Amino acid sequence: MSAARTVAARIVVVGTGYVGLTTGACLASLGHHVTCVDVDAAKVARLAAGRVDIMEPGLAELVGRGLTKGNLAFVGGARDAVRDAAAVFLCVPTPMGAGGAADLRAVEVVVAEIGDALPSGCALVTKSTVPVGTARRIGELLGRDDVPVVSNPEFLREGTAVEDFLGPERIVVGSDTPGAAERVADLYRALGAPSVVTDAASAELVKYAANCFLAMKLSYVNAIAELCERLGADIDAVTEGMGHDRRIGRSFLKPGPGWGGSCLPKDTSALLRIAESVRYDFGLLAAAVDENIAQRDRIIARIAGAAGGDLAGARIGLLGLAFKAGTDDLRDSPALSVASVLCAHGAEITAYDPAVAGDLPGMTVADNAYRVAKGADVVVVLTEWPEFRRLDWHYLAALMRGDAVVDTRNLLEPGVVLDAGLSWQGIGRPRRAVSATSVS
Structure with a gap:
């Protein structure tokens, strides 16, 4: 300073x-x-x-x-x-x-x-x-x-x-x-x-321009992660290679279940309305919003697949509810968005977040991470709390009814999960990369 x-x-x-x-x-x-x-x-x-x-x-x-x-x-x-x-x-x-x-x-x-x-x-x-x-x-x-x-x-x-x-x-x-x-x-x-x-209008636009750029960057990396899975590439290696380019940088290159929180959803929506008010078709930003919705739908499909194809009656354990780690803010949380769709399809949801207490509509909020695994067909990581990496995955495996772990933040060490007898699915990570990690 x-x-x-x-x-x-x-x-x-x-x-x-x-x-x-x-x-x-x-x-x-x-x-x-x-x-x-x-x-x-x-x-x-x-x-x-x-x-x-x-x-x-x-x-x-x-x-x-x-x-x-x-x-x-x-x-x-x-x-x-x-x-x-x-x-x-x-x-x-x-x-x-x-x-x-x-x-x-x-x-x-x-x-x-x-x-x-x-x-x-x-x-x-x-x-x-x-x-x-x-x-x-x-x-x-x-x-x-x-x-x-x-x-x-x-x-x-x-x-x-x-x-x-x-x-x-x-x-x-x-x-x-x-x-x-x-x-x-x-x-x-x-x-x-x-x-x-600067002038007032320019200062007002700076905030929207910055936040909407970050939203587009997140949508872009989620789209690249989807391509990685279809082409057999590894999103971690791809983003590392991108991040060394100073014109791109390393921030906001982490794939996930979609972006949310108190700023990005409302700011992207507001800038689209501002653009409409001056008769500008901001198709690039609109596409980023559409991609964010598509990413949530891809996550839902992945969880359904891990549950055997039918979410009705499936028991799903969710790790994380806040829109990001380090906060208790649930506003426009992608985790809650995923949870609401799972509930709408008849899944039985138990969730845990270290910063959230009290049950939420459609789900039971547990007081520790292990309770979400009890009888679960699928455990899903939705918020990148570091403590989830330190869980005893052998103990979780013993508590679960199924064996599927869907890691939407690529937070966990795949080898640790696999060694516990569970399956692991990340975002943009091919099976060969997971196997290589588990051997190392």
Whole structure:
């Protein structure tokens, strides 16, 4: 981190979800005076007492440090909180709405609530992912020339949000008001990260462009994995060869059951709607979405095959429910998408995830990984939790009724599973590669 001096500013963060709480706690750690606002009074009370419900490494510690230092506070009223703010960050939900477009009602409600309470010169910053044109729309709702609207998209990954905030690859800030973007970029000066300072529309589009590129990359590697299986190639060797190319890189080259989570599904849908609004047929992105659905269907077919061809009455054990390891987030999880289809076909589902407790619709959620194997015809790995690699597969084999393991993340050591007397199917891995691994 750069040793550049940060000039402390009074900042208000509206919303205390993944983005809002991380933003507030991290800005406080940089020396700013931060007040976080939320409409949930019980949540505000928990946070004010230092209790963090979000599963995010390092976040609870940062919150506790800010509370102890006295430069981080949690309140329930936005109007009073913003009256002396230099910047107000909007970190409220922008979920997928009707027709796939982003639902901006929460943003509009907050703007209406605080609009006339904002001090002159205060920057109103959209941190939530919002469609291109939102800054202009907010400006119209405000009706104030003395309050600049700034777009400052976040690039936080669940499970590494604090690390991503404090060690960013770039800071993107955009505004159509001269000097406003620069002032918001200065809030991050201590991080020493490169800043992209631009107009509001470009900053708003950066987030969608980045996330949708990653979605297309994931769909592409899943399609290549399917080709590997049909051609007798090994996806691990193929992606290793691709990853050495600096133009491509190693990230987002892992095949899986499809992409999901709180960002990629809604952002791909929103960008498709944005493209439609300007009469552009974004066929490339639409194909990536279609491929993602096709990947889920291929996984379902593979599980059905492992169960003998008929899912009705089959007992399926699922390892993993969260959309990725390191988080308890179930939003648009590909694991839940697979589970719902299995249930619809009459399968009996028992699942385990180290971060998820309590039964979910259509399935029993076990309190340990071995319970999913009891009487199971097929065990399926759907989330890449490292602890699944360390399971006693001989013990699982003894518990199972069948002998099939479908590893949709290529997480397990095939040889370990095979040595336990089970069969193993990965994604994009031919049988000869599995046999070679088991011998080594």
